Amino acid sequence: MGDAVDDEQAEPAEVLSAGLLLTPARPANAFEETVQRLLQSIRLGLIGPGERLPAERELASMLEVSRDTLREAIASLADAGWVVARRGRYGGTFVSDELPVALPATPGTADDPFVTSGRLEDTLALRSVIEVGAARRAAESELSANDRERLWQAYEECSAAAGEQYRMADSRLHLLIAEVLGAPSVIPLVADVRMRVNELLDGIPLLAPNIAHSNEQHRAIVGAILRGSPDDAASAMAEHLEGTEALLRGFYA
Numbered sequence: 001m002g003d004a005v006d007d008e009q010a011e012p013a014e015v016l017s018a019g020l021l022l023t024p025a026r027p028a029n030a031f032e033e034t035v036q037r038l039l040q041s042i043r044l045g046l047i048g049p050g051e052r053l054p055a056e057r058e059l060a061s062m063l064e065v066s067r068d069t070l071r072e073a074i075a076s077l078a079d080a081g082w083v084v085a086r087r088g089r090y091g092g093t094f095v096s097d098e099l100p101v102a103l104p105a106t107p108g109t110a111d112d113p114f115v116t117s118g119r120l121e122d123t124l125a126l127r128s129v130i131e132v133g134a135a136r137r138a139a140e141s142e143l144s145a146n147d148r149e150r151l152w153q154a155y156e157e158c159s160a161a162a163g164e165q166y167r168m169a170d171s172r173l174h175l176l177i178a179e180v181l182g183a184p185s186v187i188p189l190v191a192d193v194r195m196r197v198n199e200l201l202d203g204i205p206l207l208a209p210n211i212a213h214s215n216e217q218h219r220a221i222v223g224a225i226l227r228g229s230p231d232d233a234a235s236a237m238a239e240h241l242e243g244t245e246a247l248l249r250g251f252y253a
Contacts, residue, residue, distance in 0.1 A: 015153050017046070018054070020175065021046060022041060022054070023188070024065075025064065031065075034065050042099070044194060049096060049099060051095050056070060081096055081100045082095065082100060083095055120200070120249070124248070127197060127241060128238070130190055131174060131177075131193070137230075138180050138233065139227075139228055139232070139234075151222050152226070154173040155173060158170055166206065166211060171194045173222075175187065200248055203251065220232075221233060221237050
């Protein structure tokens with residue numbers, strides 16, 4: 001599938017910008033939304049373990065919050081183990097090398113909002129509506145050579161990822177599909193639904209046959225987008241999501 005990439009792209013493409021989700025917070029909930037955006041960026045792999053957050057002045061500008069609000073948000077994340085401060089010439093705020101382990105939900109517990117029937121079905125329906133549509137529109141879009149390179153690179157990174165890194169790479173690929181279609185309002189919707197799906201997936205084991213199957217489906221999705229085949233892209237994405245749905249219903253229903 002390498003011939004789908006424009007050979008004129010000499011430099012490696014940046015797959016996803018670390019600032020993709022670092023968009024302005026609303027003043028009424030500036031602290032909470034700053035924490036949310038930083039956590040999403042870390043948990044979805046846009047800023048990986050050991051990587052440095054943007055400088056405080058730049059980050060406050062990106063989020064359109066005061067530096068005091070930003071410091072409070074970062075301090076809260078540091079207390080929770082998500083980031084660490086390092087001093088010295090090469091200091092700054094860095095994502096922790098080892099991220100906190102989310103406690104998996106216990107299937108069937110009535111007080112867990114993620115595993116009630118209504119919540120599960122709501123998440124799966126929302127994902128289908130948003131991500132199938134995003135794949136279709138991405139295939140309809142006039143992609144630049146850089147976007148084509150980034151899509152294929154994201155697919156390859158996902159295929160090469162193993163263990164705990166797989167879900168981050170998977171999330172990055174799905175977020176990139178939303179980005180290249182050129183509708184900024186879609187990106188936070190995909191990020192939100194990915195967070196919800198990943199919380200559900202955290203409660204079940206990684207299954208090697210499922211990962212292999214997902215990689216085949218990712219190739220079909222990306223290939224259809226690069227060929228400019230909207231029906232094929234939507235169909236491949238729908239099939240991909242149905243596989244995840246079957247697993248989640250099997251473990252949680």
